[in-house]
Amino acid sequence: MALHRCAVVGVGQTHHTSCRGDVSIAGLVREAVDRALLDANMTLADIDAIVIGKAPDMLEGVMMPELWLTDSLAASGKPLFRVHTAGSVGGSTAIVAAQHVMSGLHKRVLTIAFEKQSDGNAMWALSVPLPFSMPVHAGAGGYFSPIVRSYIRRSGAPSHIGAMVAVKDRTNALKNPYAHLHEDHWTLEKAMESPMLWDPIRFVETCPSSDGAIALVLASEDVADKMPGKKAWVHSTAMRSEPTMFAGRNQVSPRAGEMCAEDVFRKAGITDPLKQIDAVEMYVPFSWFEPMWLENLGFAPKDQGWRFVEDGVTEMTGALPVNASGGVLSSNPIGASGMLRFGEAALQVMGKAGEHQIDGARTALGHAYGGGSQFFAMWVVGSEKN
Amino acid sequence: MADDILRIRTPIGIDYTWSSGPGSVVYMRGLENGKLIGRRCPACELVYFPPRNGICPRCGVLLAAEVEVGPRGTITTFCIVNVPFLGQTIKIPYVAATILLDGADIGMQHLIQECEAADVRMGMRVEPVWKDKSEWTPSLENILYYKPTGEPDADFDVYARHL
C-alpha cells in the first residue's frame, strides 16, 4: 500500500521545569498546543484530528486525563485518540498521528504528549510491590542499573563513559532555552565525583523529574506544499515491542530495538546510518544508554558504542551528534520525552533548532523506548521530500 | 497568596485483588511450603521461576512440568540502591541482585545481605535465608535475603546469556 506523504509543519513546547505550579495539566498542554499552532500558522479550528499520549496515569494519579483534556483541546466533533506505550509513548503517539495523515484520512493532525511529574510521584508509581516478586525494586533507576552493569562488564567500557555523556548533554542543554537543567559547572572530574544513586549509575547520570509538554502539527503533502515555512518530511516510522521478561533475553540490546532500527532505516532508504544520519535525538534517561543504543541502532559495532563517546563522535561537533537539545538527561517530562526527541529531530532538519542547530542537518533520527526496554518507536525525518 | 489552594494535596492509594491463575498457583503453594517451584516450557524446555502467567513468553504456550529450582543461585548482575523513596521497605544502601537460581533459565530479583555492598560481585554464588517457618505465606518474602555461599564465583560465560 502506497503511503501518502506527511510533514511536520509546527512544533511547540513548554519550558520544562521541576514544578509548573501555576498551571493545571490542561493549562500545561494548551501552552504547547498554542505554540505549535502559532508555528504552523493555524488555529484549533483547522485541525481534523487529535492524538494525545502520556506515560502511565499513576505518575500523576489522574486516570484517563484525555477525558478532561477533550475540553481544553476543543476536540468536540473530532476524533481524539489516546496512545499509551510507557516511556516511548511520545514517539508512538507522533507515529500514530503521522499514520492518520499517511493513510490519507486526515490533512491536519495535532499531536501532543505531556507529563506533569510534580503533580504525582513517579518513583512511587514505578516501585509498586507485586505479589510474585520481592519488593527490592527501586524505580526506573533500580530497574536499569543492573542492565548498565551488564553492559559495562560485557563491553569492557571504562567507568568514565557515563559521566562523559552526562557532561555532554548538560552542556548541550545550555544552548536549549526549553531545557529543564541549565547547569554550566559540569566537568568530567566533577561528574566522576557525583554520588552513586543506583550504583553503577551516578546522580549526574540520571534524568531530572520534569513538568512539560510538546505538540506537533502534522500535515498532508497538499497542505504542506502551500505553506511557506520550513517543514520536516516524515521519511519513515517504525515501532516494535517484546516481552519485558523471557529466558535468554538480551536486556542490554533488545532484539525489538534492533528490528525497529533496521525497519526505520530500510523504509527511509538508509543503508549506512552513520554516514546518512546528520543528527540523532535518542531516548537516554540514564547516560550509559547512549553507548548502548548506539550499538542497538546499528551506528556502532557491538561493544564499541562507548568508544564513539570517548572519541567525541556524539558531541555537537562530532560525526554523529546525539542529543544536541540536551536530551532526556536535561529534561524529562516522561510522557513528552519521546515526542521531544521526535520534535527536536524535526527542528534540526527544519533548520529551526536555534543555538543547538547542527549545521546542514538534512536527515535526523528521533528515537524513544519505554517499559523495561520493551517498546521502541522511531522516525526518520528529512528537509526534502522522500 | 494562598499556595495551599493553588496546589491541594489529595493522596490516593490502591488495594489490589490479584488472581494468581493456575500457572502461578504451584509457585505460590511452593513458597508457602518453603520450596521454589518453577515450570518448564514444553516447546523450548526452558524453566521459568517464577512461572508468571503460566505462559512461556517466547513460545506462547502453557508452561508444563513443575521443576524445583535452587535453593542456591548465581548473581548475574545487581544494583546498589542508595536512593530513598516513598514506600521503601528496606534500609539503604542495599543490594538488589538478579539471581539465576540453579536449574532456572531466568533470573529473579532479591536482596543480598551478610556481605558488604562493595563486596558483591557478578558471578557470586548465594543461598537463601528463610524466615521462621511459622511466618511463611505464599510470598517470596518468606526468604529474608540471600547470602554468599563462599563457593568460587561462576564463570562469566556461564551466565552471560542471561544478561
Ligand SMILES: [Zn+2]
Ligand atoms: Zn518456550
